Amino acid sequence: METFGLGADTPARPKVVNHLVKILIFGGCVWFIAALTWSIATTPSMGFPPVLTGLIGFAAAWLPLAAILRNFQALIRRPSLRLSPEGIHLRCWAPVSFPCWAMFKPFYRIVDRTVPLAEFRGCRTFTHSVNSIPVHKAVFIGTTAGEIEIGWDVFRPGVGRIQTRILDFFESQVLRPAREAARVADFQRQRFREPLDYPTKVSGPVIGFVSLLLTLVALAAIWQLVPDFPDTAWMWVPFATAVTAYVLLQEWWKGRLFRHVRLDSDGLAMGPSALAARPIPWDQILFVRRHSRTEGYGKAAAAVTGVEIRQLDGRMTVIAGMPAAKLDELAGLIDPPVDLVTRARERMAAGESAEAAAVAVGMRSRPAPAK
Numbered sequence: 133m134e135t136f137g138l139g140a141d142t143p144a145r146p147k148v149v150n151h152l153v154k155i156l157i158f159g160g161c162v163w164f165i166a167a168l169t170w171s172i173a174t175t176p177s178m179g180f181p182p183v184l185t186g187l188i189g190f191a192a193a194w195l196p197l198a199a200i201l202r203n204f205q206a207l208i209r210r211p212s213l214r215l216s217p218e219g220i221h222l223r224c225w226a227p228v229s230f231p232c233w234a235m236f237k238p239f240y241r242i243v244d245r246t247v248p249l250a251e252f253r254g255c256r257t258f259t260h261s262v263n264s265i266p267v268h269k270a271v272f273i274g275t276t277a278g279e280i281e282i283g284w285d286v287f288r289p290g291v292g293r294i295q296t297r298i299l300d301f302f303e304s305q306v307l308r309p310a311r312e313a314a315r316v317a318d319f320q321r322q323r324f325r326e327p328l329d330y331p332t333k334v335s336g337p338v339i340g341f342v343s344l345l346l347t348l349v350a351l352a353a354i355w356q357l358v359p360d361f362p363d364t365a366w367m368w369v370p371f372a373t374a375v376t377a378y379v380l381l382q383e384w385w386k387g388r389l390f391r392h393v394r395l396d397s398d399g400l401a402m403g404p405s406a407l408a409a410r411p412i413p414w415d416q417i418l419f420v421r422r423h424s425r426t427e428g429y430g431k432a433a434a435a436v437t438g439v440e441i442r443q444l445d446g447r448m449t450v451i452a453g454m455p456a457a458k459l460d461e462l463a464g465l466i467d468p469p470v471d472l473v474t475r476a477r478e479r480m481a482a483g484e485s486a487e488a489a490a491v492a493v494g495m496r497s498r499p500a501p502a503k
Contacts, residue, residue, distance in 0.1 A: 162197055209242065211286050213294070215301045219248040220273065224286045243280060249306050251276045255298045257291045271295050300442075303419040310470045317414035319473050320395075323486040327396035328498055330465070333458055340380030347373040386438075386453035393451075393462065400441070400466060402451065412449070418442045420467035422460065423450070436460045464496040 211224035223244045253274035260268040269284035271291035284291050311317075350370040392409050394401040399416070403409035423438035435456040441449045451459065472493045479489035491497045 162200070213282075213287070215298065217249070217305065219246050220252065220298065221246045222273070222280060222282070224282055245280065247273065247275050247280070249302065252302055252306075255295045255302075257295050271298075273298065299421065303421070303442075307419055307470075311419075314470045314473045315477070316468070316470065316473050317417075319468075319477060319486065320399075320414045321397045322480070323490055324395045325397045325486070327394060328465075330393040330395060330462060331458075331499060332390055332393050332454055337381060337384040340377050340384055343373045343377035343380060346370075347377060383453050388453070390451050390453060395465060402449065412441065412443060416443045416445070417467070418444050420463055422463050423452075436463070439463045439466070441466070461496055461499065465498075468495050 209225075212221075213224070214221040223242070225242055253276060255274065256272050258270045258272060259266050269291050271282045271294050272279040273282070282291065282294065287294060347370045350373060354367065354370070389404055390402050391404050392402065392406050394406070394409060399411050399413040401409040401411045419442050421440040421442070422436050423440060424436050436459040437456065438450045438452040439459050439462060441451070443449075451462065454462075468490070472490075472495050475493040476486070476489040476495065479492060480486055484492070487498060
């Protein structure tokens, strides 16, 4: 059993300092409001009756006082997150729905629930930003009955780290035994007996370096020709080329190590070239995880930004720098669903080839060879 929230070296200790800071902030607000109300009440020219003065002071101070009590209550009832074969046991304060109220009413109810692994439906993170500044982060644990939210002010680690540990535990305890029972590694050896050089379509650095050069040229030209540099409308030119160079060079830097991807009977080989490719045997793959990102506030489908391959020895490889569709296709080829593998093996037992059986049960077909 893996336990979070107990002991000095666990990765999900309660965020006690956060609550202490809030108590000090709200305590100062209470004293300031009390002093302001007392000064108004003792000013003869204001003419406030004592009863009205008391009501004004109470109405102005009840919110900070309530927040102080809430934070004291959160300190007394320590949150915890435990992962065991029985499931995910969570005990924490659930934050309010609107981030703008978080400073005044941080918590409103306690969540004490055990989610069996059979009811686990994934784990995702959420970030709400204002002008590119994050004002609220949370991790959502999906269950058959809905989602459970854990705010970023409950545990000391970031929500991304909590999500990673939960997914690692689930995939090692549930998905790995299912993969071994379905003999996914043997199926992959038979399917890729004829090697496949995957067409990666990794972006090159040429356009990025050209954009960077144009940025330097534009800055030099504006410096020499425009007297009021840098307060000129022409500054949008180097700014645009600099942003373009940054985006393109970043994509190239991420994908420079995955220009060669080969799937064969021995396993998966990746590298900047065929000679420098690093092999990963099929039976050494613990799980394959897609990294995704959703843009905007709509309900658009999340775009795959990377494919994480975790090995039994703990080593991790993240494939990136390709279009989202190519990354999703590659992840499906490397790690097919267990139920589809079971159905494909049944068709193979009847004499059908591995590739034909895979396509017949709904797996991704082999893409065209790289040219």
